[in-house]
Amino acid sequence: MGYEELFPPYDMEWHAHSTRRFANPFVDNKYDRVDVDPVMLSHAAVACGYTIRDFYEKPELGIHCLAHIYQLYDLLPVTHWFYASPWLADLGCKMVYKDTLPPIPESEILHEPGDVDALHVPSPEELYDGWTYSQYKRLYAYVQKNIPQTFVPISYGFDPVGEAAALCGVENFIMWTFVEQDAAHKLLEKFTQTAINGALCTAKDFGSAMLVVASVLANNDIFSDEAIREYSVKYMREYIDKSFRGGAGPQIFYHCCGNHETSYKEFQNLIWSPFTVLHIGYKGPEAFPSDLLVQEYGNKATCMGSVDTKLLINPNPKVVYDASAKQIIAGRDAPRGYILGTACECPPYSLPGNILAMTRAAKDYGTYGKW
Amino acid sequence: MDVKFSDSVKELIGERGLKIDDVIDIINTAESSNRKLNDGSKNLAKKRIGEVTIYAVYDDNGNVETAYSHRMVLGEIQKTTDEPDPTNWVCVSCNEKAVIGTVLMTYMGVTRSGPAVVCEKCGDAWIEEYLATKTIAAAEGLFEKKKA
Structure with a gap:
């Protein structure tokens, strides 16, 4: 039995409505309301009675759960599946599955700065049949066969600083940025090139590839603005530039979760395409204010505002509703559109009433023509 | 300038739905106005013809290397990066090094931002072949x- 037999038919009427709404921020439509994207991953599997581990270990099941649950909460018409450590297995890490986490490397594989020299960057040909891309080939074939209307080819560079740190250990990496800067840059260069080669695989197979790249570990709780520019933004930029040169894009999702209290200004140095969404998680301990997000980036990208993810596991939907309303009111006039998100992935055990509170706020405060 | 095309370039131009006469017009216009980029060995010229902007890449002897187009209308440069990436191109009209920048792009009534080679002095912008034929397409x- 295939995973598709576990799910009822996909609601095409809802899909048509959701697709039209999803186009709003990208082509200046004013249909229905502001969209809500709670950055959902394994919550979808949990909501269908499976486990966090199932979501990551069985990508086809995971993405079908997502397509199904998006209908429940009236979210997006497109699907995505990923874990936070793409390409690490292809660089030599042994990935282990956990019951409550995405797959993670069993241990770091680089111990001294000199070890970086020996790290082999897999070519696109090597990656094509490697650990990471093989999962995507299988997954995308499944989606195209069973829920093709939800399909978007996506490639994940994800968090270059975070991935580099996973290869050598977070403490090591942070120390290297102070005392072994050449090694830190070389490692970032090698991870970034690997991710670019991965994007080229997707572009080759599908003719385009939405690019997801992040600045997560590189945030103001750990790094200065200058360090975020030097170690994070520089490589996010390189990832986009070189992936575009190989035919990837045109969509970009910049995911900048963590605290970007002052470093948010550094993202001005990114590359912008006609289909770019910029998402910033926090400013200090608070969800990043949407009015500031729109003021800084509203004329360059679609802005994705944030509701603090911590709120989604507290039994108080009204607090989520109020936080959502505040962000929507502050962001809904963004010249290139606004999406209400959560500051990072919605927790796997998010309370359904809280996600419903986000879409309810979008209806009440984000319906076009009502403000 | 005596503009010359190899058979393979003629075939490529045909496959891309472009006309040889338009490419010749673009090159002659660029040569007479100096509105072009040059990287020391080849030139990049462009012209809006009808609903498309057509580009020609050619050497100083008039040998055309490639031609391509996009439908988006390029607008003003947007100030983004503090340290723009350099390119090998020089804006011949301004004698200014061109950089990778961001410009407004309008298509079907929608204006968004996108990457381009720009001359920060005169504000003109060009799209390179890899972007025009893949990402922008x-x-x-x-x-x-x-929009449908």
Whole structure:
């Protein structure tokens, strides 16, 4: 039995409505309301009675759960599946599955700065049949066969600083940025090139590839603005530039979760395409204010505002509703559109009433023509 | 300038739905106005003809290397990066090094931002072949799909 037999038919009427709404921020439509994207991953599997581990270990099941649950909460018409450590297995890490986490490397594989020299960057040909891309080939074939209307080819560079740190250990990496800067840059260069080669695989197979790249570990709780520019933004930029040169894009999702209290200004140095969404998680301990997000980036990208993810596991939907309303009111006039998100992935055990509170706020405060 | 095309370039131009006469016109216009980029060995010229902007890459002897187009209309440069990436191109009209920048792009009534080679002195912008034929072409397709 295939995973598709576990799910009822996909609601095409809802899909048509959701697709039209999803186009709003990208082509200046004013249909229905502001969209809500709670950055959902394994919550979808949990909501269908499976486990966090199932979501990551069985990508086809995971993405079908997502397509199904998006209908429940009236979210997006497109699907995505990923874990936070793409390409690490292809660089030599042994990935282990956990019951409550995405797959993670069993241990770091680089111990001294000199070890970086020996790290082999897999070519696109090597990656094509490697650990990471093989999962995507299988997954995308499944989606195209069973829920093709939800399909978007996506490639994940994800968090270059975070991935580099996973290869050598977070403490090591942070120390290297102070005392072994050449090694830190070389490692970032090698991870970034690997991710670019991965994007080229997707572009080759599908003719385009939405690019997801992040600045997560590189945030103001750990790094200065200058360090975020030097170690994070520089490589996010390189990832986009070189992936575009190989035919990837045109969509970009910049995911900048963590605290970007002052470093948010550094993202001005990114590359912008006609289909770019910029998402910033926090400013200090608070969800990043949407009015500031729109003021800084509203004329360059679609802005994705944030509701603090911590709120989604507290039994108080009204607090989520109020936080959502505040962000929507502050962001809904963004010249290139606004999406209400959560500051990072919605927790796997998010309370359904809280996600419903986000879409309810979008209806009440984000319906076009009502403000 | 005596503009020359190899058979393979003629075939490529045909496959891309462009006309040889338009490419010749673009090169002659660029040569007479000096509105072009040069990287020391080849030139990049462009002209808006009808609903498309057509580009020609050619050497100083008039040998055309490639031609391509996009439908988006390029607008003003947007100030983004503090340290723009350099390119090998020089804006011949301004004698200024061109950089990778961001420009406004308009298609089907929608204006968004996109990457381009720009001359920060005169404000002109060019799209290189890899972007025009892949990323920008895909973006135009998405606009058409989402506007439908």
